[in-house]
Amino acid sequence: MSPRERLGALVFAAGAAALAAGCQPATYTPANSVAAEATSPWHPEAPRPVGGRIVFDVRDHDFGQIHQGDLLSFDFPYRNAGDAPLKVDRVAASCGCTAATSTATSLGPGGQGAVKTTMRTKGMRGRVSKTVTVYSNDAESPRTLLHLLATVVADVELQPRFINFGHVRAGQGPTDRVEIQVAKDRKIQILDVESSSPHFAARLEESDGRRFIVVSLSPDTPVGALNERVTVYTSSKQDRAVSLSVQAIIQGLVAVTPVSVSFGAIPSGEYRTRTVRLQHADGRAFQVTGVSATHPLLNPEARPGKGPGQFDVIIRTVPSHEPARLSGEIHVRTDIAAQPEIIIPVFGVVSPPTTSASARSPGP
């Protein structure tokens, strides 16, 4: 049994967890675990071999405030403080943005090496912490965690980074805004702002020395999902064009949730059920006068919901043993003059059986 396995086979009596009431530090190496030391075969009172021992003078490095996009490098020196060769088996970073390697894979007693790290900060913002894990044959600390910290500042930041109007009733024209934040040590001009859609307008506004992008949704935006962007042009070389995502789901007098249905892959001979909720925006009672489907394998039914002005449309697929593509629509007819018909797009595919013997049906 390896030392690591021995450490792993520890049982903590949590009832007797009086031994460590309260929070243990966020360290994950067994050597740093109070409970692990208490029950380790290498208890401090017992004689034990030393072997290779990895010692880092510094385990955390804070780059401080840096600019988004900077490539950051730092070396964590280490030495073998043991009495046998130290083997560094592997170095792994917690994030694809970070690269880490050890200058040595094997060090004799007293030998010195370093874990060289590089962190790419493109796309990061705010306070970031990335972890590098060093695996070695150090019996007490087979896994050592190193931390890279930084406060990433972009030339131009939008706070928040997107506008989500959420569910908007057709005919309404809500307005929202985001703040444009410019790095304090950079002289950057905001040149222009442009909307990708005729359904909303974007303009720059200053208020109390702060700059904002104000986005106004047009009242005549058609029913459906809106997924567009606003582009802010600046004099920054790094952030010449900053994109703001603008999203909304425009609903009629009756809100439809979700606005479309996916049945995914339906195994041959099985069926699936999906629910779409219709909710009158004002909570008024209304009637569903008919429900139909454009595909023969779709079987919809409308049932009064639990709340006022609510219906649930239950759509069940008809089991089929033949491959079929369920690309169609559910048509719901109502007694609401302003919205006599609601259309719900549907997609799914009846698939031949798979070879997975233990398949469990995910539905209905």
Next chain:
Amino acid sequence: MVAILAAVLFAATGASRSASDESTDPKAPVVLLFGGDLRGRLEPCGCSEGLLGGLPRRLSYARNAAARGSVVIGAEVGELTPPDRLDRQSALQAETALDLLAAAGTRVLAAGAAEWTRGLEETALQAADRGITLIASNAPPGSSVADLHTVEARVGPRTLRVAFAAFADPGIFGDGARPAGLAEPTAALSRLLPRLRAAGDWRVVLVAGSLEEARKLAAPGIDLIVAGHGEDLDGFEGERVGDTLLVTFGALGKALGRVDLTFPEPQGPPIAHFRWVPLTGDYKDDAEAARALDVHQEALAAERLVERHPKVPHPDGRFVGSDACASCHPGATKRWRASGHARAYETLVTARRTADPTCVACHVVGLDFTSGFTDPAGTATLKGVGCESCHGPGASHIAMPSSPYGPADARNCAQCHNAEHDRSFRFDEAWARITHR
């Protein structure tokens, strides 16, 4: 009140966590599988070997555990899709993810930023249709979404009740985007705790938040806390906070958190073993899941999401396509035509991923921009990774060839050849293969 967990065992299984571990581990009566923070990553990028994760592997793993006789209870901790996106692609990703998570035994879903942004009602309806309960324990009073949910597992003569609560850390929403009415998790848990204790023999708190935030929720009577916004701490063994075991599993569905519950005494409290399970290629893709992902691609194609991809003007002007470069740069063009970059779109055709905007973005020129790729017929010269993928839009350069134009360096490569797409990428070697001065 149900007795406090009497014993917790942290099982460290060494650095190797391959498929063989699954088949050689002692069978546990109950296996809890935790995932989350998927952010729409239904499968790892297919452009490179050695990438972790993907729902087909996860389904395979869960089915393997179930086939060995364990009761598998899955729990997903938020962010089925990117939290800042409400578009059709992410809506379809959410539905496909729910299909496959349900097939993998997932019974509860903690509402994260993505679910709050999309709307709890929508996710709750979609989840319920698949036998999954959405939980948002710090939703405003009067919310129609569950604030806790109990899953029962038959273990020999007894029934174990595993009770789940779920909290979204306000910090995950970013400045100005915190939902109205979202309660502080500590206060909400304090109110919920008596009911949570009564609801289960074993109590689990799911946190759409960091390990640090999750740690603050440890309290007597809570047996397990699962942090959904964790770093990729390969081999993390869990942490004990008082009587509570605190675990996480990393980001983007690359690993699972597995907690085995065993019962030394038939009627006694369970012992918990935690293990971090990287979803490596050792786990075969489940065939049903692979088929579901093909259908997902068909759904993307049916909605023409590549053609309808939102675009903005490029600050450096218009794209013109690589053919426009050939007359002045014949040598570079010849070298480029012989490269993998020139055939990058064809690799997507082979992989049947031409309908997926996430994949297409790295295999064409300028998908995000108004003069960039829209479809293979209408913008045929923008297929593949072309000259302008690295050098930028060329219209201004053609109009004035003497003007400075598009120096390229490692940063250009890193947009696609990063660790999420290409683990084996070595800039120096790759640069030598494509250089064309």
